[in-house]
Amino acid sequence: xxxxxxxxxxxxxxxxxxxxxxxxxxxxxxxxxxxxxxxxxxxxxxxxxxxxxxxxxxxxxxxxxxxxxxxxxxxxxxxxxxxxxxxxxxxxxxxxxxxxxxxxxxxxxxxxxxxxxxxxxxxxxxxxxxxxxxxxxxxxxxxxxxxxxxxxxxxxxxxxxxxxxxxxxxxxxxxxxxxxxxxxxxxxxxxxxxxxxxxxxxxxxxxxxxxxxxxxxxxxxxxxxxxxxxxxxxxxxxxxxxxxxxxxxxxxxxxxxxxxxxxxxxxxxxxxxxxxxxxxxx
Amino acid sequence: xxxxxxxxxxxxxxxxxxxxxxxxxxxxxxxxxxxxxxxxxxxxxxxxxxxxxxxxxxxxxxxxxxxxxxxxxxxxxxxxxxxxxxxxxxxxxxxxxxxxxxxxxxxxxxxxxxxxxxxxxxxxxxxxxxxxxxxxxxxxxxxxxxxxxxxxxxxxxxxxxxxxxxxxxxxxxxxxxxxxxxxxxxxxxxxxxxxxxxxxxxxxxxxxxxxxxxxxxxxxxxxxxxxxxxxxxxxxxxxxxxxxxxxxxxxxxxxxxxxxxxxxxxxxxxxxxxxxxxxxxx
Numbered sequence: 001x002x003x004x005x006x007x008x009x010x011x012x013x014x015x016x017x018x019x020x021x022x023x024x025x026x027x028x029x030x031x032x033x034x035x036x037x038x039x040x041x042x043x044x045x046x047x048x049x050x051x052x053x054x055x056x057x058x059x060x061x062x063x064x065x066x067x068x069x070x071x072x073x074x075x076x077x078x079x080x081x082x083x084x085x086x087x088x089x090x091x092x093x094x095x096x097x098x099x100x101x102x103x104x105x106x107x108x109x110x111x112x113x114x115x116x117x118x119x120x121x122x123x124x125x126x127x128x129x130x131x132x133x134x135x136x137x138x139x140x141x142x143x144x145x146x147x148x149x150x151x152x153x154x155x156x157x158x159x160x161x162x163x164x165x166x167x168x169x170x171x172x173x174x175x176x177x178x179x180x181x182x183x184x185x186x187x188x189x190x191x192x193x194x195x196x197x198x199x200x201x202x203x204x205x206x207x208x209x210x211x212x213x214x215x216x217x218x219x220x221x222x223x224x225x226x227x228x229x230x231x232x233x234x235x236x237x238x239x240x241x242x243x244x245x246x247x248x249x250x251x252x253x254x255x256x257x258x259x260x261x262x263x264x265x266x267x268x269x270x271x272x273x274x275x276x277x278x279x280x281x282x
Numbered sequence: 283x284x285x286x287x288x289x290x291x292x293x294x295x296x297x298x299x300x301x302x303x304x305x306x307x308x309x310x311x312x313x314x315x316x317x318x319x320x321x322x323x324x325x326x327x328x329x330x331x332x333x334x335x336x337x338x339x340x341x342x343x344x345x346x347x348x349x350x351x352x353x354x355x356x357x358x359x360x361x362x363x364x365x366x367x368x369x370x371x372x373x374x375x376x377x378x379x380x381x382x383x384x385x386x387x388x389x390x391x392x393x394x395x396x397x398x399x400x401x402x403x404x405x406x407x408x409x410x411x412x413x414x415x416x417x418x419x420x421x422x423x424x425x426x427x428x429x430x431x432x433x434x435x436x437x438x439x440x441x442x443x444x445x446x447x448x449x450x451x452x453x454x455x456x457x458x459x460x461x462x463x464x465x466x467x468x469x470x471x472x473x474x475x476x477x478x479x480x481x482x483x484x485x486x487x488x489x490x491x492x493x494x495x496x497x498x499x500x501x502x503x504x505x506x507x508x509x510x511x512x513x514x515x516x517x518x519x520x521x522x523x524x525x526x527x528x529x530x531x532x533x534x535x536x537x538x539x540x541x542x543x544x545x546x547x548x549x550x551x552x553x554x555x556x557x558x559x560x561x562x563x564x
Contacts, residue, residue, distance in 0.1 A: 004511050018313070025307045031300070031507050225313050229286050 007193075007200050009033040010043040010055025012185070014150040015230065016077055016085060017056070019241050022222045023211025033204060040150075040185065041107055053193040054204055056185045058109035062277075063260050063269035069188040070280045072201075075208045076248035078183035078255070083171025084243050085154040086111040086184060089136050090145035090166050094118075098125040103143035105134035107150060110184050110259075114170050115147040117262055122177050140165075149184075154240060155231065171243075180255035181245060186277075194280055202282030212246045253277070289475075289482050291315040292325040292337025294467070296432040297512065298359055298367060299338070301523050304504045305493025315486060322432075322467065323389055335475040336486055338467045340391035344559075345542050345551035351470040352562045354483075357490045358530035360465040360537070365453025366525050367436040368393040368466060371418050372427035372448050376400075380407040385425035387416035389432060392466050392541075396452050397429040399544055404459050422447075431466075436522060437513065453525075462537035463527060468559075476562055484564030494528045535559070 011021060024030050036046065040058055047055040048065050056077070062069060086108070088094065097119060104112040112129075119125050132139045132146070136156045139146035147170075148156060160167045174182040187208060194201045215222055223238035230237065245252065257272060264271040293303060306312050318328065322340055329337040330347050338359070344351060368390070370376065379401060386394040394411075401407050414421045414428070418438045421428035429452075430438060442449045456464040469490060476483045497504055505520035512519065527534065539554060546553040 006511050022310070022313065025312050026310060028304070028308060028507060030307050030312075031304065031504075032510065222313075225310060228314065229288050 006032060006034040007053045007197070007204050008051070009035050009204060010046060010052045011035055011037045012040050012043060012056050013037045014040070015154065015226070015237070015240065016150065016244055018226050019215035019219060019222050020075075020208070020211050020246065022218065022225075023213070023215040024207065026218075027207065027210050027214055029207035029211060032207065039107060041109070044109065047188065047190065050190060054187065054189045054201065057188050058185055059183050059256065059259065060109040060113050060263065060269060062186050062188055063263060063272065066270070066272065066277060068191055070191050070194050071248070071277050072187040072189060072205045072208060073248055073279045075187045075212055075246060076183050076252060077185040078181055078245045078248075078252055079171035079175075079243060080181040080245055080251070081172050081175045082169045082243055083182070083184070084157055084169065084240050085151070086114070086149045086170040087153040087157055088115055088145050088147050088168040088170065089140070089156050089160055090168065091140070091164075092144065093166070094145075094168060095123050095125065097123070097127045097144055099127065100144035101128045101130060101142070102145045102147065103130055103132040103139035105139070105146065105148040105152070106131055107134045107152075108147065111149040111170055112147050113263060113268055114174060114182070114259070117266070118170065118173055118177065121262070178255070178258050180258050181252050182259065183248065183252050183256045186248065186256070189280055198282060201280060205280060205282055216246070288314060288316040289335045289479070289486050290333070291317050291486060292328060292334045293317055293319045294322050294325060294338050295319045296322070297436065297508070297519070297522065298432065298526055300508050301497035301501060301504050302357075302490070302493050302528065304500065305495070305497040306489065308500070309489065309492050309496055311489035311493060314489065321389060323391070326391065329470065329472065332472060336469065336471045336483065339470050340467055341465050341538065341541065342391040342395050342545060342551060344468050344470055345545060345554065348552070348554065348559060350473055352473050352476050353530070353559050354469040354471060354487050354490060355530055355561045357469045357494055357528060358465050358534060359467040360463055360527045360530075360534055361453035361457075361525060362463040362527050362533070363454050363457045364451045364525055365464070365466070366439055366451065366522050367433070368396070368431045368452040369435040369439055370397055370427050370429050370450040370452065371422070371438050371442055372450065373422070373446075374426065375448070376427075376450060377405050377407065379405070379409050379426055381409065382407075382426035383410045383412060383424070384427045384429065385412055385414040385421035387421070387428065387430040387434070388413055389416045389434075390429065393431040393452055394429050395545060395550055396456060396464070396541070399548065400452065400455055400459065403544070460537070460540050462540050463534050464541065465530065465534050465538045468530065468538070471562060480564060483562060487562060487564055498528070
């Protein structure tokens, strides 16, 4: 009697990934994976350390470890315009942050780098960047702007106006600046695992593609079910889910390469090979 | 904006509970619970310690902590005859174990007590009981019989004949002896949680009842899907799932009370109140 090991797969415990979880659940695919639910940062580390075989990973972390990883095409978390949940929260206009201090939320990798690119390269401001726990009121006690992602950022967007704060949506700002979609997280498989278990990776990849299709068809149901437990109503959640782009096709890859090029120019990541990124083709 | 907390619910990571997981998954109920997947013993401890709100719990542990817990009717893991996965593996007939040593697998609470009842009360043997890790070959190095449950027991049942070992199915032996079904695990909610959150408990209870109905209708699909990752083929798994009784109705409660009475007579648990067990009625 042989014993197979289910692939160790990561799942982001943020609202933005609930639709993908829904798809994995309703399609029955959860039975075929050993799922670890955690924060993006914890999943980044676990995939890089080889504690997971397949997981979503922050674009920046993927670029840093592209040698060990292969991307799963067709699935990502990105946006082609406003993303609602990757934000700079600020008191004065971004162009007036020169000489100021910007707090970078510790739960973000790609969002905080995008914010730094935007502030220094587009707005030409010279400011100090400091790491901070992702808690907007506390960040703004010691800084002039706060970069946050995920549920914290989504909530900040709704609460900022009543506190006299401005919010810059980094998905929209990137689109406006670079003219291409932004990709915040990709799904990757460890290269060694993919070489040894191509059939298993293909099965998980197919399951993710099915999940994305299924959840897109049922976004209102997902939003309704999710709203029972979250501080957002169903229509807010449906709008949020629809602002996200869960696909990774040619346009998104163009956006990914544009971001990779800017990140490499800043010395933050190694350059992507010309034909990169390396895509899994089961 | 209010923030609700999902009920903290336990799930047994044994093959016998895959059908229930399937039901929770396919019905979408997983989205409404904060699910912890663990071994039965870990879940027993977590529910008793208040780290979970609702969880499956070994019948013996339920009886020991019945004051703090309320049973969810309609869902259980039991059998009305062979259960296939709660076994005594032995070299000589049970009646010849007098003066011998029986190793009790540490992953079991109810199964090991049932084995002790059967050996001492039905077979009248006087033997030494010792705790051991649930590993049949190792247990039999130092004992004449081994009591194991779950996947280990199921595998032992298939492997025993070729090793010249006998297997006594404790579900069948109980049925034969007591004339009523056996209940190995029940689902319970902490009394305090149920008093404070009756609506949430009703929702989770309904989800479990739906899951049981759904999985019973799809047992062959569940078996086929599960067989990809387990050392058993689909028909073996389907047979196993069909041997289990996931219900908790009047007949099963009669079996539960009969076991509780014998357990109390041995001083292992406090007696159930006459009108017990206390059932949740949402």
